[in-house]
Amino acid sequence: MPTTTQLEHLLREAALRVTRPRVAVLAAVYEHPHADTDAIIGVVRTQLGEVSHQAVYDVLRALTAADLVRRIQPSGSVARYESRVGDNHHHVVCRTCGAIADVDCAVSATPCLTASDDHGFAIDEAEVTYWGVCPACSTTTAAITAR
Incomplete structure (x- = not known):
């Protein structure tokens, strides 16, 4: 987890003004990878007190546009955010x-990124989502089935 000073530096490098909401949202994304907007709002409110949904949405949009966070949205899920970008x-x-x-x-x-046929597109990103059952749910399902 980056320090507040490091988060401020990231914002400045991305040509974004350093504000308390931006630092708090960026910290929340680092602390809670793959969190949805509601979870991020909850974390930010514990740090800053009352902050509007719109303010957090606006910060997430700015951070995503600046490539400081990545927005993902698996099929059937709400948007989620992560700090792992650029790979x-x-x-x-x-x-x-x-x-x-x-x-x-x-x-x-x-x-x-090497498609069998790129159809003339200049491909710069690919998204692969694997689906399955996590270990915790596998254990729970196995325990229920064994009863």
Whole structure:
């Protein structure tokens, strides 16, 4: 987790003004990878007190546009945010509880960016989502089934 000074530096490097809401939202995303907006709002409110939903949405939009955070939205899920940007990683999502984890690319630096037919597109990003059941839900399901 970066310090407040490091978060302020990231904002300045991205040509964003340093404000308390921006620092708080960026810290929340670092502290809670794959959190949705409501969870981020809850974390920010514990730090700053009352802050509007719109303010957090606006900060998340600015941080995403500046490539300081990444917005992901697995099928059937609300948008989620993570601080891991600038690399080619994917996600695994639990079909039962919705837990999300990062998955590094299996082979080489960017194998998913080499499409079998790019149809003339200049491809710069690929999204792969793995779906399954997390260990906690697998254990719960197994325990229920064994009864």
